[in-house]
Amino acid sequence: MNGPIRRISLVVVALVVVLLGWSTYVQVFQMAGTATANRHGDLRTDTRNERVLLDEYARQRGSILAGGQVMAQSVPTEDRYKYLRTYPTDMATAYAPLTGYYSMVYSSGGIEHAEDAILNGSDDRLFGRRMIDLFSGRDPRGGNVVTTINPTLQRVAYERLSSACGSAGPCHGAAVAIEPQTGKILALVSTPSYDPGRLSSHDLKSVRGAWEELNDDPNKPMDNRATSWTYPGIDVQGDHDRGGTVPGKGRRPGHTAHGRQTDHPARGGGTTLSNYAGMTCPSSSGGTVSLLQAFQYSCNTAFVDLATTKMQDGGEAIKQMANNFGVNSTPDPIPLPVAQSVTGSMQYPAEVGQSAIGQLDVALTPLQNAVIAATLANGGIRMQPYLVDSYQSPDLSTFGVTAPKRAGQAISPAVAAQMRELMLASERNTKGSGGGVSIASKTGTAEHSQAQKGGEAPHAWYIGYGPANDPKVAVAVIIENGGNQGEAATGGSLAAPIGRAVINAAVNGQGN
Numbered sequence: 001m002n003g004p005i006r007r008i009s010l011v012v013v014a015l016v017v018v019l020l021g022w023s024t025y026v027q028v029f030q031m032a033g034t035a036t037a038n039r040h041g042d043l044r045t046d047t048r049n050e051r052v053l054l055d056e057y058a059r060q061r062g063s064i065l066a067g068g069q070v071m072a073q074s075v076p077t078e079d080r081y082k083y084l085r086t087y088p089t090d091m092a093t094a095y096a097p098l099t100g101y102y103s104m105v106y107s108s109g110g111i112e113h114a115e116d117a118i119l120n121g122s123d124d125r126l127f128g129r130r131m132i133d134l135f136s137g138r139d140p141r142g143g144n145v146v147t148t149i150n151p152t153l154q155r156v157a158y159e160r161l162s163s164a165c166g167s168a169g170p171c172h173g174a175a176v177a178i179e180p181q182t183g184k185i186l187a188l189v190s191t192p193s194y195d196p197g198r199l200s201s202h203d204l205k206s207v208r209g210a211w212e213e214l215n216d217d218p219n220k221p222m223d224n225r226a227t228s229w230t231y232p233g234i235d236v237q238g239d240h241d242r243g244g245t246v247p248g249k250g251r252r253p254g255h256t257a258h259g260r261q262t263d264h265p266a267r268g269g270g271t272t273l274s275n276y277a278g279m280t281c282p283s284s285s286g287g288t289v290s291l292l293q294a295f296q297y298s299c300n301t302a303f304v305d306l307a308t309t310k311m312q313d314g315g316e317a318i319k320q321m322a323n324n325f326g327v328n329s330t331p332d333p334i335p336l337p338v339a340q341s342v343t344g345s346m347q348y349p350a351e352v353g354q355s356a357i358g359q360l361d362v363a364l365t366p367l368q369n370a371v372i373a374a375t376l377a378n379g380g381i382r383m384q385p386y387l388v389d390s391y392q393s394p395d396l397s398t399f400g401v402t403a404p405k406r407a408g409q410a411i412s413p414a415v416a417a418q419m420r421e422l423m424l425a426s427e428r429n430t431k432g433s434g435g436g437v438s439i440a441s442k443t444g445t446a447e448h449s450q451a452q453k454g455g456e457a458p459h460a461w462y463i464g465y466g467p468a469n470d471p472k473v474a475v476a477v478i479i480e481n482g483g484n485q486g487e488a489a490t491g492g493s494l495a496a497p498i499g500r501a502v503i504n505a506a507v508n509g510q511g512n
Helices: 001-030 050-056 094-100 112-116 118-121 124-134 151-163 203-214 289-294 300-310 314-324 349-356 366-376 413-429 491-508
Strands: 062-068 069-076 085-086 144-147 175-180 185-191 244-245 251-253 271-275 288-290 379-384 389-394 405-411 440-446 459-466 473-478
Touching: 050 124, 062 094, 069 366, 094 185, 112 118, 112 389, 118 144, 124 389, 151 175, 151 185, 151 473, 175 366, 175 491, 288 289, 289 300, 289 413, 300 349, 349 413, 366 379, 366 413, 366 459, 389 473, 413 440, 413 459, 440 491, 459 491, 473 491
Parallel strands: 062 144
Antiparallel strands: 062 069, 069 085, 144 389, 175 185, 175 473, 244 288, 251 271, 379 405, 440 459, 459 473
8 A cells, every 4th residue: 555545544544533432422421411410411401402302202201299199291292292291280380399390491490300310211220111111112211200298288388378468469488398207298389489381382482481481580480489598587495494584575785796896786786676566575574574475475585685694605505406407507409409597607695686586697498497397396306308209110110219317306305395385375376276286386577677768578487286296297387578468467467377277288188
C-alpha cells in the first residue's frame, strides 16, 4: 500500500472511531442519563426529541394510588402518543401538591418526579418484570406507587381550606394529618392548588400557556406549602409544674440584649411583648397565673418570663427541646423534599423571649408542626413521617413496603401526659366541638410583620390530636395572613374548625 492510501485509510479509521465514540456518548449519557442524579439526560428531556417522547409515551406509566383510589394514571389515546397522563377530575387539585405533574414539556414534579423510576418501570426492583415483558412480547409497563393518604381526610381538609375564607376564595394555607403510632401521612393539603392535567396534555401549545399562567400567578398554586414553606411557629413546652405561677399582666417589658448594638427591637435594646389585644391574661391573680391557665389562654407574657427568668439557660433549653422534635435537622424526603424547620440562634435574652412564643427566627413547616402534635399524641415518641406505603409491580404484586421508623424519644411519657392536660384545657377555651371526639389542641396567632404599619395580618395556627386518650390522628393547620378575618383572625376562630373536621373524619368517618 502506498503512502497516500495509507494516510487516507488512517483518517477514515480515525473518523469511524470518533463517530462510534460520539454515538456511544449520545446514547449512553445524553439519552439514558445517569442513574443517580438525574434519570433523564439532556436529549431525553429535550422536547424536540420526538423519538424519545414516542418511546416514553408508548409505555403505560404506573399509577399513584391512595386507599384504593387513583390519584394519577395513564390511559390509552387515539393519537400518536399511546398514553395520556390523567388525574381524577373531582380530586385533581386536592391531590396536586402530592402527585405533582407529568409533562411532555416540563418533565415532572411531586411524586411523579420523586418516584419516576418506579412509575416508568426502570427501577432495578422491576428488572424481572421487564425481562418477562421483553420475552413475552408485551409492552413494558411501570409500577404503581401506593401512598399512605386517606382519601376522605384529604378531601375534608382540602374542602375546608378551600371554603374557610369565604368569598375571598381558597385560603392560603396548608393542613397535614399524621397517624401518631406509625408516622403515616394521612392527609397533606396545600391551597390554593392547581390542576396537573393542564400540564399533561399532548397539546404542547396549551401546556406552555398553562405553565406560564401558573408560574406567573402570585398565589403560587404550584408550591407545596405543607412541606416547602416555613412559618412562625407554635412553641410547646411541658416540663414545668402546672401549679406554679408566672406573670400574667397585659404587657411585659422586653429584655435588653447587652453588648450588642442593633436597631432591630426584637434583638437588641428593649422591646415590649404583650398578650392578645394587650390584655391581662384571664384568671390572673396579683399579676400571675398558673401554667395551666397561661397555656389555656395563650398568655405570651407568661412564656416569655418562663424562658428568660425561670429556665436555666432558656435559649439552649428551647433549642434542645426543639431538636428533640426534629427541628434544626435536615429532614429526610418523604419522598417529597421537605424544608428545614429552625429556631434561630437565641443568643440574647430578647431573642429568647421572642422565640419562646414562636416568633423572631422560629420557622416551621406545617408538616413539622404535625410531627410535633403526633409526637405528643404518641407518648413523646417521634416517628419518621412517610408518604409512600408500598409499591406494586405491573402484575399488582406488592414489594418495597415501608416499615414505621422511630426517630427518637422527644419527651418522657409523663411530660406528654402533662401536655395532654394542658392541650385539653386549650381546646375547651376555644369553645370548639370535636363532633363527640375528645381533642387535645393548641392554637396560635403568629405575627410576621408590622400589620399596624401597613403589613400583613397574622397567620392562624392549630395543632391537635384525638381522641385524647387513644389518639388516632394528629393534625396541623395554618391559614396565612388572617384569611378573610384580617387582624381579628385567631387560630381558634379560623384554623381550629378545619383541624377538628379532619380529626372527626378520621375517628368517625365524617367531616362535620
